[in-house]
Amino acid sequence: MRIGDKAPDFELTNQLGSKIRLSDLIMSRNVVLFFYPKDDSPGCTREACAFRDSYEVFKEVGAEVVGISSDSEDSHQHFADKHNLPYTLLSDKGGTVRKLYGVPKTLGILPGRVTYIIDKQGVVCHIFNSQLNFEGHIEEALSILKSMDNN
Numbered sequence: 001m002r003i004g005d006k007a008p009d010f011e012l013t014n015q016l017g018s019k020i021r022l023s024d025l026i027m028s029r030n031v032v033l034f035f036y037p038k039d040d041s042p043g044c045t046r047e048a049c050a051f052r053d054s055y056e057v058f059k060e061v062g063a064e065v066v067g068i069s070s071d072s073e074d075s076h077q078h079f080a081d082k083h084n085l086p087y088t089l090l091s092d093k094g095g096t097v098r099k100l101y102g103v104p105k106t107l108g109i110l111p112g113r114v115t116y117i118i119d120k121q122g123v124v125c126h127i128f129n130s131q132l133n134f135e136g137h138i139e140e141a142l143s144i145l146k147s148m149d150n151n
Contacts, residue, residue: 001102003127007033007118010097012068012090015076020066020090023122030063030125030148031118032141035103037111039071039079039089047113047134048085054138055086061145063117068092070111106131113137117144 001007011021025031034051036044051058051065058065065087071079076089092098095111103112115137117126125148128140 001116001124001127003124005124007031007116007122007124008097008100009122010100012092012097013073014091015073015080015089017073020088022118025064025066026118026120026122028120030061030120030145032058032063032065032115032145033068033101033118034065034113034115034137034141035068035098035101035111036113038069039075040082043113043132043134044069045083047137048079049083050135050138051087052083052085054142057142058145061142061148063141063145064088066090068097070095070098104129115141117141119148 009023011019014020036047038044067089070092073091080089103114106112113131115128116124119125126144128137130136
């Protein structure tokens with residue numbers, strides 16, 4: 001996956017058990033799609049809470065935040081409830097969508113931490129890949145979104 005590529009469409013189940021399609025989300029807004037390794041791990045919790053703390057700013061710039069990991073819907077529900085996460089978490093059991101997007105593994109074993117900014121036309125506008133710079137995912141995403149035409 002590269003900047004300028006059409007984002008592959010997919011359908012996954014969210015923390016409430018509902019099916020969510022990427023194409024439905026991008027009909028009227030930009031999407032911040034962040035892949036993370038595991039619910040409730042220290043780094044993932046920091047990243048998820050940073051997205052939570054900036055969620056209203058993302059909404060103001062016309063973007064929807066969506067997190068994806070291979071954890072179950074129940075795990076996502078517990079994680080979202082525990083940390084008051086206001087956005088959608090999708091369960092990618094087996095890592096099918098992770099593979100579709102080409103999210104690399106860290107050290108060949110850990111699921112990668114990559115954020116994609118997808119515009120209203122479904123085009124990947126930005127990719128940020130960092131396993132350890134948790135807050136960088138939020139900073140990069142907001143910087144790019146603020147520079148885009150959100151009309």
